[in-house]
Amino acid sequence: MKKFNELDEGFICDNCQKEVKPLGYTSRDHCPYCLFSKHVDINPGDRKNNCKGLLEPTQIEKFKDTFKIIYKCQKCKQEHKNIIARDDDMSKIIAISNINK
Ligand SMILES: [Zn+2]
Ligand SMILES: [Zn+2]
Numbered sequence: 001m002k003k004f005n006e007l008d009e010g011f012i013c014d015n016c017q018k019e020v021k022p023l024g025y026t027s028r029d030h031c032p033y034c035l036f037s038k039h040v041d042i043n044p045g046d047r048k049n050n051c052k053g054l055l056e057p058t059q060i061e062k063f064k065d066t067f068k069i070i071y072k073c074q075k076c077k078q079e080h081k082n083i084i085a086r087d088d089d090m091s092k093i094i095a096i097s098n099i100n101k
Contacts, residue, residue, distance in 0.1 A: 014038060014054055023085055030055070030069065032088045035096070039073045039080060051076045060097035067093065 008022045015036035022028055027045045030037035037055035042048045053075025061068045063083060071080040084093060 029082045035092050057096050
């Protein structure tokens with residue numbers, strides 16, 4: 001069973017205030033500029049979480065042939081993971097993965 005419901009929409013990033021366009025191939029779940037996300041999902045794409053805290057990227061983890069960003073919610077402190085998108089700022093991803101080395 002696939003739990004995704006591909007909700008792809010643009011938004012204004014709560015962290016850097018940049019306008020983020022819809023991704024086009026899967027649901028956009030984080031900002032490609034600063035990589036911050038918002039705690040709105042329980043399962044990816046469901047938007048059923050009422051926390052709505054800012055998710056801060058803290059680590060990068062290898063996942064199959066791509067990477068996952070590990071987030072910590074600034075509000076409820078829960079951990080959350082998102083797969084990187086192909087237009088994410090690679091230098092930001094590298095910077096985050098280097099913090100924990
Ligand atoms: Zn941003
Ligand atoms: Zn939260």
